[in-house]
Amino acid sequence: GAGVSQSPRYKVAKRGQDVALRCDPISGHVSLFWYQQALGQGPEFLTYFQNEAQLDKSGLPSDRFFAERPEGSVSTLKIQRTQQEDSAVYLCASSSSSRNEQFFGPGTRLTVL
């Protein structure tokens, strides 16, 4: 595709609901990253995949957060039992290798009421 796409672009959830955020990376990119961007802040690393392997999940804030990339392309970030503090923009980025430029998607803005 032309770039990284994410869906949905906006998600409103009631506290306690589960949500799933999708990322479609640039075709052929082996590396995929998830970041969380709070309002007025810089993105913060959540997790990293190389192909289907999740090599680093050190940034996931709690065990309510789970990410997968089963076939090494599309990735899903799942948040269980959402809390108000989970409200943020979730950005996905992909790269042709871990050392190259990361291309970001437009993000999913999650609002937890």
Added chain:
Amino acid sequence: QQQVKQSPQSLIVQKGGISIINCAYENTAFDYFPWYQQFPGKGPALLIAIRPDVSEKKEGRFTISFNKSAKQFSLHIMDSQPGDSATYFCAASSSGTYKYIFGTGTRLKVLA
């Protein structure tokens, strides 16, 4: 030690002026320093990046100056235009990892 400190938080510049944004880091293992531009409702887009083997890199109106001994780097936008109005983030990463550590961002407004 993982932080990247960015200043100023906001910046107003007249059209045609020079915009300067500064970042400082502590982790000497960092060896890649990109700058990203972000418009409202969009994801960050890479502007320019530098590695510590050079002290300056220029691409069009954008220049990165890098001071390895001071552990500082800065973005200069020459001949600033209203279309440059956006939020700018510096970032850093190291060969041993791959994740970017971002600064807190600078909101730039260029007056017409």
